[in-house]
Amino acid sequence: MTTGFIVLLVLVLLVALLAIRMPVWLALATSGGVGLLLLRDEVFVTRTLASVPFEQTSTFSLTIIPMFILMGIFAVKARIAGQVFEIARRVFLRVPGGLGISTVAACAGFAAVSGSSIGTAATMSRLSIGEMRKAGYPPSLAGALVAVAGTLGAMIPPSVFLVLYAILSGESIGQMLAAGIIPGVLSAVAYMIYILFRTRNLALGAVETGGLSTELEAAAADRKKVLWAELPYRGLVRLAVLFIIIMGGIYSGLFTPTESAAIGALAAAVMLVLEFRKDGLRTAAREFIDALKETAQTTSMVFAIIVGSGVLSLFFVVARVPQTLAGSLTGLELPGWVILAGLLALLIPMGMALESISIMVITVPLIYPVAMDFGFDGVWLGILIVKLIEIGMVTPPVGINAFVVAGTSGLRSSEVFRGIWPFILMELVMIVVLFAVPDIVLWLPSLVVE
Amino acid sequence: GGEAGGGGDGEESVNLTVASWANPGSVDEAVMEYWTGEVENRSEGRITFDISYAASLCSADEIPECVRDGRADVGQTIADYAPQLFPQTTVVSIPFLTQNNQAFTQAIWELSTEHEGAAGLWEGNGLKMIGHNPAGRLLLGSKEPVESMDDIAGKRWRMAGPYTQMAIESAGGSNVALTAPETYEGVERGIADAAGFPMDGLMSFQLKDILPNWTDPGLGQYTSTGLWMNLDTYEGLPDDLKQIVDEVNEDYNHGGVATVFEEITLEQCDPVLETIGQIEEWDDAESERWREALGTAPEEKWIADAEAAGLEDAEGYLEMYKEKMDSFEGETPKDPSLVCSDRA
Amino acid sequence: MPTTPTARRPGVLRRIARGIAVPLGALASLSTIAIMIAIAIDVIVRNTSGQSVPGLLEMSESALVATVFLGLAYAGVTNSHVAVDLLTEALPRAVSRVLIGVAWIIGVLVSAGFVLATFERAVESTVSNELRQGLVDWPLWPSRWLVVIGFAAFLVVAVVNVVLIVRGEPLLGEDRVDPDLAAAQQARQQVPERGPEQASEGGQS
Numbered sequence: 001m002t003t004g005f006i007v008l009l010v011l012v013l014l015v016a017l018l019a020i021r022m023p024v025w026l027a028l029a030t031s032g033g034v035g036l037l038l039l040r041d042e043v044f045v046t047r048t049l050a051s052v053p054f055e056q057t058s059t060f061s062l063t064i065i066p067m068f069i070l071m072g073i074f075a076v077k078a079r080i081a082g083q084v085f086e087i088a089r090r091v092f093l094r095v096p097g098g099l100g101i102s103t104v105a106a107c108a109g110f111a112a113v114s115g116s117s118i119g120t121a122a123t124m125s126r127l128s129i130g131e132m133r134k135a136g137y138p139p140s141l142a143g144a145l146v147a148v149a150g151t152l153g154a155m156i157p158p159s160v161f162l163v164l165y166a167i168l169s170g171e172s173i174g175q176m177l178a179a180g181i182i183p184g185v186l187s188a189v190a191y192m193i194y195i196l197f198r199t200r201n202l203a204l205g206a207v208e209t210g211g212l213s214t215e216l217e218a219a220a221a222d223r224k225k226v227l228w229a230e231l232p233y234r235g236l237v238r239l240a241v242l243f244i245i246i247m248g249g250i251y252s253g254l255f256t257p258t259e260s261a262a263i264g265a266l267a268a269a270v271m272l273v274l275e276f277r278k279d280g281l282r283t284a285a286r287e288f289i290d291a292l293k294e295t296a297q298t299t300s301m302v303f304a305i306i307v308g309s310g311v312l313s314l315f316f317v318v319a320r321v322p323q324t325l326a327g328s329l330t331g332l333e334l335p336g337w338v339i340l341a342g343l344l345a346l347l348i349p350m351g352m353a354l355e356s357i358s359i360m361v362i363t364v365p366l367i368y369p370v371a372m373d374f375g376f377d378g379v380w381l382g383i384l385i386v387k388l389i390e391i392g393m394v395t396p397p398v399g400i401n402a403f404v405v406a407g408t409s410g411l412r413s414s415e416v417f418r419g420i421w422p423f424i425l426m427e428l429v430m431i432v433v434l435f436a437v438p439d440i441v442l443w444l445p446s447l448v449v450e
Numbered sequence: 451g452g453e454a455g456g457g458g459d460g461e462e463s464v465n466l467t468v469a470s471w472a473n474p475g476s477v478d479e480a481v482m483e484y485w486t487g488e489v490e491n492r493s494e495g496r497i498t499f500d501i502s503y504a505a506s507l508c509s510a511d512e513i514p515e516c517v518r519d520g521r522a523d524v525g526q527t528i529a530d531y532a533p534q535l536f537p538q539t540t541v542v543s544i545p546f547l548t549q550n551n552q553a554f555t556q557a558i559w560e561l562s563t564e565h566e567g568a569a570g571l572w573e574g575n576g577l578k579m580i581g582h583n584p585a586g587r588l589l590l591g592s593k594e595p596v597e598s599m600d601d602i603a604g605k606r607w608r609m610a611g612p613y614t615q616m617a618i619e620s621a622g623g624s625n626v627a628l629t630a631p632e633t634y635e636g637v638e639r640g641i642a643d644a645a646g647f648p649m650d651g652l653m654s655f656q657l658k659d660i661l662p663n664w665t666d667p668g669l670g671q672y673t674s675t676g677l678w679m680n681l682d683t684y685e686g687l688p689d690d691l692k693q694i695v696d697e698v699n700e701d702y703n704h705g706g707v708a709t710v711f712e713e714i715t716l717e718q719c720d721p722v723l724e725t726i727g728q729i730e731e732w733d734d735a736e737s738e739r740w741r742e743a744l745g746t747a748p749e750e751k752w753i754a755d756a757e758a759a760g761l762e763d764a765e766g767y768l769e770m771y772k773e774k775m776d777s778f779e780g781e782t783p784k785d786p787s788l789v790c791s792d793r794a
Numbered sequence: 795m796p797t798t799p800t801a802r803r804p805g806v807l808r809r810i811a812r813g814i815a816v817p818l819g820a821l822a823s824l825s826t827i828a829i830m831i832a833i834a835i836d837v838i839v840r841n842t843s844g845q846s847v848p849g850l851l852e853m854s855e856s857a858l859v860a861t862v863f864l865g866l867a868y869a870g871v872t873n874s875h876v877a878v879d880l881l882t883e884a885l886p887r888a889v890s891r892v893l894i895g896v897a898w899i900i901g902v903l904v905s906a907g908f909v910l911a912t913f914e915r916a917v918e919s920t921v922s923n924e925l926r927q928g929l930v931d932w933p934l935w936p937s938r939w940l941v942v943i944g945f946a947a948f949l950v951v952a953v954v955n956v957v958l959i960v961r962g963e964p965l966l967g968e969d970r971v972d973p974d975l976a977a978a979q980q981a982r983q984q985v986p987e988r989g990p991e992q993a994s995e996g997g998q999s
């Protein structure tokens with residue numbers, strides 16, 4: 001068997017195993033292991049299975065991943081998202097599409113304390129979709145908006161995805177986290193502008209148009225009377241504290257980004273206890289323990305995929321796939337940006353069918369060396385890859401954020417997917433802009449170092 | 451093991467898999483290119499290599515294991531990543547003991563057969579030794595110049611390994627735990643005030659850009675990179691190829707690797723000196739004061755550690771090592787890092 | 795995803811799997827907290843005394859290994875490992891159960907491979923007293939054993955899943971009511987024109 005044939009065989013096996021619902025991490029490890037068995041021998045496979053799990057986990061800089069997960073889950077349980085949403089609701093009350101806009105604002109805000117997009121989408125879905133539907137938003141618009149705005153969790157720091165990219169590529173974690181801020185905020189602004197125009201053509205309730213009286217306007221009047229003074233500003237304060245801790249890890253001299261994640265988690269734990277102190281010690285303890293269990297589950301799930309893909313990546317190395325790929329691509333005699341654009345475009349079909357962490361761990365070791373050969377910036381490349389992975393989170397048939405929104409809101413996932421397309425179009429435009437103007441991405445990280 | 455192919459006796463050819471931790475542009479990459487190039491040339495292409503650099507085949511601390519179990523035929527990494535496997539080479543970690551890089555390489559090579567305990571270890575660990583070369587003299591980098599023990603005191607240091615950390619403590623400094631790639635950010639954020647690295651580190655970890663003052667405190671060499679072949683792979687080679695490998699190894703240890711090291715170090719010299727001005731050497735008296743303050747604690751620790759890791763008669767090994775260092779005095783060329791500091 | 799909430803008592807196999815995975819999951823949770831506290835202490839001590847606490851960095855690494863591998867089976871019994879159910883949802887239930895069964899049989903083999911391989915490595919590491927030298931000499935063999943324990947517990951989960959498939963019962967974690975899905979069902983009852991819920995991936999948050 002030629003190496004090329006074996007590579008093809010391994011890819012087919014991977015797809016087959018995924019199709020029969022094998023857990024992704026096992027499918028990655030199995031197909032990689034079979035490939036290594038064909039290329040080398042049984043000893044090689046055994047020793048690989050013996051070393052990869054330990055190597056891929058026993059690394060200090062990786063502790064940042066469970067810490068970001070823990071901080072996000074504590075923040076959810078401390079009801080920070082709900083409190084921020086309530087404040088945004090009041091701020092945008094008289095703006096057309098104000099409800100949708102506040103949803104995006106709250107997603108962006110919560111993204112600044114949550115490391116994962118799934119957490120952001122699940123939390124905001126519970127809070128806002130019911131309200132949007134009551135106000136007359138088409139269900140597909142409401143669902144798609146939360147699913148898409150939820151992906152901000154992966155771009156605005158803290159972000160497990162930015163950290164994972166930094167580790168896979170060897171770029172600085174601090175620079176990657178800083179690089180996510182501007183693209184994340186720009187995306188949020190783009191979603192808000194879309195909502196502003198989209199809701200103009202809809203017959204929304206009075207709250208959303210500032211128009212004639214319904215029972216909703218009465219509710220709005222109620223809000224105006226009570227709100228400003230009684231808004232849960234503590235949510236905003238806590239959000240700010242956590243975000244400042246994360247930024248402190250990137251820009252100050254007190255601790256590293258890895259350490260800031262642990263301090264942030266500790267601060268969020270304190271906030272959780274404060275939030276529940278009136279409900280008694282037992283309730284607070286229960287919420288705390290639930291958060292720990294969820295963190296352990298998610299951490300194991302994420303690292304299992306990293307381990308599985310470690311086996312598969314090793315197969316790629318032994319089969320010399322990156323070298324072959326780079327060699328044949330440079331042989332094409334196309335401009336570097338065309339080749340890179342082509343490689344990045346492959347992430348869109350992958351994102352439709354595959355789970356997001358797996359896409360990152362499979363593709364970064366292949367794309368990154370090629371991009372470096374052509375002299376592109378590694379931080380900029382990481383932001384483009386994360387942006388494309390965000391698209392994969394909301395595209396059918398496998399769109400984890402759409403599923404989470406469906407699961408938590410009672411919408412059908414097909415309905416959520418139906419509203420996705422205008423957002424995808426905006427995302428693609430955004431990617432073209434970032435591709436063409438790298439300075440948008442690279443300005444903030446340039447302040448971190450030098 | 452390696453894959454054999456080709457015709458009958460004297461015609462057989464092998465392709466060997468190589469796992470190296472070396473990054474592009476580093477001294478160790480040049481060392482690997484030198485050794486594999488020599489073997490390929492002298493065997494007239496009958497031995498060829500598939501080299502995976504940057505720890506892509508096996509992670510840096512896993513490379514010795516990879517060579518032992520045959521995932522790779524040849525491996526290269528920092529020996530301190532597996533201190534339990536190479537107690538006979540960690541003798542270089544004892545501060546102020548090893549001043550010259552060529553002397554170390556040659557001493558470890560000779561002791562690998564002359565000292566019974568060391569020979570036993572090399573046979574027992576499933577590795578055919580090709581050679582060990584030091585990473586370079588320990589340089590101290592800081593924001594303010596560090597020219598004496600008093601300058602070390604009160605600062606937070608990032609040092610590699612327990613022995614240099616003992617040295618820092620004996621001078622009144624404190625140690626912070628940072629991995630090598632974290633050092634740049636650690637210094638920038640003020641987690642560490644200063645760091646100890648070889649010249650290669652000033653380049654590889656961009657430390658010359660953040661720590662403007664570098665001095666050579668006279669502590670000397672402190673860690674080594676090892677190059678090994680899987681023992682079964684070696685023994686499975688046809689006799690004529692074995693002989694070629696043996697010859698290349700002899701040359702490697704008798705000046706070959708030191709020449710490559712010198713070449714790359716002097717190449718790095720200019721860009722380093724351009725940024726940091728000069729590498730100041732401490733007064734001999736001050737180095738001596740530090741050595742005395744440190745005392746014999748590191749030697750005692752090393753003997754205990756090495757015996758625990760299976761080196762029999764570690765004390766005798768240390769004596770033989772010291773004798774060799776004395777006998778090489780003046781015989782070996784000046785260490786390239788010192789040549790570089792003389793240039794400024 | 796078939797989420798038939800079963801009211802009857804879980805069978806003995808389920809209880810065995812949960813009996814192994816849940817306590818390990820609790821330890822995984824504790825080690826997450828250990829990482830958080832260790833790093834926080836290090837930051838505080840370093841910013842006050844100027845010196846890192848020896849061993850905390852190495853301890854955090856080992857605690858991460860504990861979180862990941864002690865939580866592996868727990869993520870298994872709660873059905874939290876992501877999987878793609880695109881094809882299996884589209885096929886008739888009987889066919890998809892067979893395919894999922896095949897996936898778990900391979901899963902048993904591969905998990906067993908991980909157990910044997912990591913076991914051998916843990917023994918070697920223990921015998922040679924493998925360590926990492928930093929501010930302290932940190933032994934690595936205990937965390938290598940955590941890896942073995944984690945895969946062994948996951949192997950139990952995989953075997954139990956195979957048996958459950960053969961018996962035609964829901965897999966581990968599929969018999970428990972997902973709070974999000976329950977909320978979704980409730981919401982559907984309030985908005986009667988909505989159809990049945992589509993597939994949802996994993997049970998993670």
Ligand code: NA
Pocket residue numbers: 110111112113114115116152153154155156157158159
């Ligand atoms: Na985020």
Ligand code: NA
Pocket residue numbers: 351352353354391392393394395396397398399400
């Ligand atoms: Na998708």
